[in-house]
Amino acid sequence: MLPRVFVERLTKIVPEHAWEAVLQSFSDPQVTAFRINTMRATPETVQATLVSAGISIRAVAWNPLAFWVLQEDRNRLMASDPYRKHWIYLQNLSSMVPVMLLNPQKEEQILDLAAAPGSKTLQMAALMQNSGSIAAVEVVRKRFFQLQANLKAQGATNVRTFLKDGTTIWRHRPNYFDRVLIDAPCSTEARFREDNPETYRYWSLRKVHEMAWKQNQLLQAAIRCARPGGEIVYSTCSFAPEENEAVIEAVLQQFGEAVCIEPLSVAFPNTQPALEQWEDNTFRTDIQYALRILPTPQMEGFFVAKLRKRMPTD
Numbered sequence: 187m188l189p190r191v192f193v194e195r196l197t198k199i200v201p202e203h204a205w206e207a208v209l210q211s212f213s214d215p216q217v218t219a220f221r222i223n224t225m226r227a228t229p230e231t232v233q234a235t236l237v238s239a240g241i242s243i244r245a246v247a248w249n250p251l252a253f254w255v256l257q258e259d260r261n262r263l264m265a266s267d268p269y270r271k272h273w274i275y276l277q278n279l280s281s282m283v284p285v286m287l288l289n290p291q292k293e294e295q296i297l298d299l300a301a302a303p304g305s306k307t308l309q310m311a312a313l314m315q316n317s318g319s320i321a322a323v324e325v326v327r328k329r330f331f332q333l334q335a336n337l338k339a340q341g342a343t344n345v346r347t348f349l350k351d352g353t354t355i356w357r358h359r360p361n362y363f364d365r366v367l368i369d370a371p372c373s374t375e376a377r378f379r380e381d382n383p384e385t386y387r388y389w390s391l392r393k394v395h396e397m398a399w400k401q402n403q404l405l406q407a408a409i410r411c412a413r414p415g416g417e418i419v420y421s422t423c424s425f426a427p428e429e430n431e432a433v434i435e436a437v438l439q440q441f442g443e444a445v446c447i448e449p450l451s452v453a454f455p456n457t458q459p460a461l462e463q464w465e466d467n468t469f470r471t472d473i474q475y476a477l478r479i480l481p482t483p484q485m486e487g488f489f490v491a492k493l494r495k496r497m498p499t500d
């Protein structure tokens with residue numbers, strides 16, 4: 187059973203109309219989503235190969251490079267040529283959203299401050315057609331090597347990798363990057379599976395607060411690394427307001443006029459604005475520009491916010 191305190195908190199976080207579906211999402215079978223790796227293959231080739239292998243793939247209206255298959259087709263997908271040749275990359279649809287909102291452009295300088303195993307680094311490299319440069323930072327050694335292996339297999343050539351603590355990077359490169367992604371380490375609440383107690387065994391309020399502290403340090407670093415005018419996307423796969431709204435609120439207060447939060451727009455319906463209030467805290471009204479993605483069988487729960495470092499002349 188999911189932790190009681192977690193479920194109680196969740197009833198206060200998600201809107202009433204979505205509550206049953208959200209609770210159901212922890213036990214419902216999930217689809218397997220994937221992204222076409224345009225560094226290795228064209229969408230047409232991948233689709234034709236999968237269809238001729240008899241695998242029924244479904245398109246995603248808001249992302250022409252994203253597809254999914256039902257759970258029963260997962261093994262066949264993973265045995266297929268497109269998977270074995272790294273023409274596709276398995277990635278939850280929600281996990282593709284932060285990069286779509288960061289919107290990296292060709293030839294830009296990008297920082298990915300918590301990069302392993304590299305799903306979003308790869309998505310950015312593909313969007314940038316391997317131009318410009320991405321600095322990908324990861325602090326955990328084993329995950330760092332997994333990141334490097336994935337970059338190589340998928341054909342990303344514009345990425346430099348750093349086995350480092352992301353909170354220190356700004357000292358080497360302050361005010362430098364056009365765009366910064368901080369897909370923060372979190373309590374992974376949105377990945378809890380009712381039938382797999384391992385997914386929530388280590389959850390506690392203490393863990394949530396520990397994560398919030400780390401996230402705050404990383405987001406501060408991300409802001410320091412961005413150039414004036416540069417943009418920062420912050421994301422987690424946690425529902426906890428301490429790891430989401432409260433982290434954004436704290437940096438907006440800390441950086442004052444130097445940083446602002448930007449409105450977000452996505453083309454799918456399962457979202458809610460960030461919370462205005464949590465327990466004794468009332469957040470500033472523009473926190474609601476941040477977005478909570480509500481879980482569905484196709485998408486896991488996510489939180490995304492976009493910040494901009496103001497130019498001195500703004």
Ligand SMILES: C[S@@+](CC[C@H](N)C(=O)[O-])C[C@H]1O[C@@H](n2cnc3c(N)ncnc32)[C@H](O)[C@@H]1O
Pocket residue numbers: 281299300301302303304305306307323324325326329350351352353369370371372400404
């Ligand atoms: C949510 S995961 C990132 C997933 C990745 N962005 C992707 O899409 O594949 C967070 C990562 O941050 C790493 N991490 C935790 N603390 C860090 C730190 N201080 N500096 C850099 N990376 C850190 C974790 O080891 C983990 O790999």
